[in-house]
Amino acid sequence: MLFKKLFVALVGVWLSACDTTLLRQSIEAAQPAEPIQAQRFVLNDGFQVSLKPPIGFNLTPEHYGFVQPESFSRIKVYEVEVSNQEYLAGLNKENLALRNLQLIDKQEINVANAVCHLVELKQIVAGTVFDKQLLICGDELSSVVVEASYPESANKSHRQAIYKSVNSLAVNVENKLRLFTGLPFTLTEIPEYNITKRFRNSVVMQPLSDSSGKSSVVISHGASENTTINPLAELLISSGTSPEDIEILANEAAKLDKISALATTAYVNVAGETYWIKQVLTYQNNRFLLVQTRVPKADKTIANQKLENLLSHFKFK
Structure with a gap:
């Protein structure tokens, strides 16, 4: 009889512990995940941008942006001191082919209420085909480019995460500090x-x-x-x-x-x-x-x- 009572008590404690664990897991699941914080990059005097990294990507000292070495994927952002119109005009099939890049598509998109352009490319590097996305925004002084690169074999979720990061671009410009931008x-x-x-x-x-x-x-x-x-x-x-x-x-x-x-x-x-x-x-x-x-x-x-x-x-x- 004593053993039976002890067994029942232990089962009760175990069930109580299970209920507590399930309740905690349920509460955690109901809570929204912490939002990914945008990373700010100062590209030039009077020119700052921010991007949200995809999950699993880290900052790199090689350039402004993020990398995921295991998937051979990277996102980098930079300023080109050429007017937006002139820079886009140079991204034609002939010019890109000289850099071993194949133009797949070029389209106008809206990012943060600004008209930008998304250019899709392919490139073969050491026998591997890479897809590239260039998000290009700018004005008459310069262009900001977000360049994403990943293997053609990347799965859909990986591509979507990179695309979401690229389109998280936010730009802060102070023209009074850009007096010599685009000038030689x-x-x-x-x-x-x-x-x-x-x-x-x-x-x-x-x-x-x-x-x-x-x-x-x-x-x-x-x-x-x-x-x-x-x-x-x-x-x-x-x-x-x-x-x-x-x-x-x-x-x-x-x-x-x-x-x-x-x-x-x-x-x-x-x-x-x-x-x-x-x-x-x-x-x-x-x-x-x-x-x-x-x-x-x-x-x-x-x-x-x-x-x-x-x-x-x-x-x-």
């Missing part, structure tokens, strides 16, 4: 000047001491074929000006960040007032970079000093 040059300092405008291929500055708005400095770049530096310099300094309103004063050898350049000075008449222009021009491989200041004639001496100081902080990228 930068200024390490901007003494005595204030940048007033940024165009696609140039910046415009004004001296801090000028309240009239009559003085300016423009730094720009572009392309010009079948010419040499001297006629190009004359063309650029006299652009938009009648021949009788401009007087070329001198052409002299100069340097721009240790690169050979041509410094041209001139007077130009604008609305009855005479201005002094100084232009520093480099020209190589059909590409030019131009620095041009224009100030009232009376201010030319101090303007030249300020320009020389500014150009001491000029650097090609």
